[in-house]
Amino acid sequence: MVLHCQLTAAGYSKREPVLENIQFTVQPGELVGLIGPNGAGKSSTIKSLLGVIDYVDGKIDLENYAYIPERPFFYPGLTLMEHLHFLLSTLEIEEKEFIKRMQKMLREFQLEKVVHQYPDSYSKGMQQKAMIMLAFLQQPKVHIIDEPFMGLDPTVVRKLLDMIEWEKQRGAGILMSTHVLDTAEKICDRFLLISHGKLIAEGTLTDIQKKSELPDASLFDCFHILTERGEVNDRLGII
Structure with missing residues (x-):
């Protein structure tokens, strides 16, 4: 394990946390996709890992990492x-x-x-x-990558994907936040789906398909149904 995150709560103040009960790991040689709608808590999760958010209640084990931000x-x-x-x-x-x-x-x-x-x-x-x-x-042992495909032409995207694969083979763990779900489906080993500051689904594509009750569906379709279900449960107060 090269990254372990166990957050009870995190955010910009103790009274109004934006993340609740976020727990996950990244193993050596593993690419984990962090996905979710805009405003779901992906950026706050990354900020918590980097130690640049105001309030964190939990434990994060992370060392020797490199960070690629969405905005250079x-x-x-x-x-x-x-x-x-x-x-x-x-x-x-x-x-x-x-x-x-x-x-x-x-x-x-x-x-x-x-x-x-x-x-x-x-x-x-x-x-x-x-x-x-x-x-x-x-x-490094861990790469944290935030929306890496923004602004890159297809040729450079291919080079980046080759480099990611090489880093995996070297034994580095990678956490990648992205909205490009068709690419994520092809290259990620596991997924973390965050909605309204909560982790609503995690695992391989097969796990996500089972969770969404959509056998053989694409990650995009699973994302859509799980996000909608999460929004309904959030409105109803269902955990």
Whole structure:
């Protein structure tokens, strides 16, 4: 187990928590999809894991992780190359090995010509590629990825999926929040479905199909029925 989350409650104040009874694990070499409607609590769950939410009642076991945010951010006044050299200074890794992998990723993501420019001047897609580079070069035990496919063209999405698979083979655990359910269905080992701040379903696609009573249905169809059922139960006060 590389990530364990056991939240009794979490949110922006103790009196009004936005998450309740969220419990899950991520194993080495496992890709877990975090899915749910807008406002369901996915971002709050990630913020709880990262320790950047105001109130947390529970236990989180997480170390040596890399985070790819939905909205890329960079250190002001540093070029991408300076970001990369700073990252290298924080890692216990052979410099030659790091530079070899760095140069390979720069070529694959077509960032070689802009590596000495400031990422703030990049397009959204280029910024996202730069964030992916900085995260995957760390080779952490856990990747936390928030909406990774936003702003990426199909070619880069394919490269990202290949990199995710390589990280799984290396033994890294991955928690990925996404709205792209058709892709998630193909690549995720398990799913966590959050609605109204509660975990309403979890498990493999087969588990989700059983929970939704839709044998052989797509993740999209299961998502729809379970979310609607969760909203009804929430209105009725049914746990």
